[in-house]
Amino acid sequence: MSISLEGRGLHRSFGGFKALDGVDIAVEAGQIRGLIGPNGAGKSTLIDVLSGRADNWGGQIYLRGEEVTGLKVHERRRRGLARSFQRTNIFPALAVGTQLTVAARALGNEGLDDVVEALSLGHLLDRPAQQISYGDQRRLDLALALVGRPEVLLLDEPAAGLTVEESLQLAAILRDLVKKWGVTVLIVEHDMEVIFSICDRITVLHLGKVLVDDLPDAIKTNPEVISAYLGSQAP
Template sequence: MTLPAIEGRALSRTYGGFRALDGVDLKVARGEVRGIIGPNGAGKSTLMDVLTGRAATRGGTVLLGGRDISALAPRARQRAGLARSFQKTNVFLDLTVGEQIRLAGRCATLDNGEEVLVALGLAEIAHRPAADISYGDRRRLDLALALVGRPQVLLLDEPAAGLTVEESLAMADLLKDLARRWHVTVLLVEHDMEVVFGICDRITVLHLGRLLAEGTPAEIRSDPRVISAYLGTAA
């Protein structure tokens, strides 16, 4: 592998005496869509928190494009090219779709707001206040806001949560297409296995804070450890 877009080495996090993340290694190639899956409490959100700096790692290292960013605060990691979108939407309901994108563009190092509006199919509703658009469009706006500035690496927390099956699949296709076109590396925490197996190049499986398996969707789907720990019950 050439230099990974993002790499975690021996990432660990404890809460009190409890090990939420225990020595996890991760290497994600540039432009890859990586799924992060595992049962509830496996450590998926903690891994995202440690990568973005929201939670400190204990002894581990985070590298972005080969640069050690472990000592940087979340804002500085964001400026370095690491974006994150949360399950809860970050949208301001009083502003129009266009105003929010333009505002985000002004704050970003690269103002690609207009390009993002068009690419995410939001140009036609740019004049509407976010309070008046559908939940599905709001989720797309969330994704759009995370893509303003064209981050190197985008961490997404359940982008398909609350969407209908059709909306989830459309969101997944859009994400895959944008990752390819803009060479954005995506780490996706998602419980919708159709989305994960449909668009991820590789999948990391966490269980009890540890790395249980990593591989292509076909390898993960047939891994007996993954079936026993997660897929057998999740499917």
């Protein structure tokens, strides 16, 4: 299996605090990789570094075997690396359809039908984003990341604030997209039901380092993971 996204020796510090301390990660093409760990473990920092939204960091990043370490956010985006955010990256006053169209034109791709259909947004295209439900705003945020059909998608807590039902619906959408479009996903998520229901493999961060990287069933029973993070959360 080929590697879609790889980070080697990634490190980033804030003063004397090492947010990332020599992290290595390699995500196979078409895989959904979970990224979990306690608060402050370095999960969002890793997503920022991989997506190009961080400064003062070190290491190397490869996209489909091509080094993209020095590329800016928009350059990585054009090469097929997209992301979503903990807080929705949408424009409240703009209509849903307008936002998607602007994003598509910026990427030189106006083929939005598949994205709109996949995220069930067709009935909301004329409505300002501030007038749709929070769950729909989350799906819009995901749709904006999917415009242009990226090969690698970084998701930073996409289920944050969603109900259990909405979270599971989102998980089903992600699994379906991976199957239909072959997109590779690295997902940070605190909802363990989502993580264990869709991930092919899980990387656990702790104190800026990779604590363990293994299959979901092994993660559930790993004593180090349970002690550091899962505890009573283990399904």
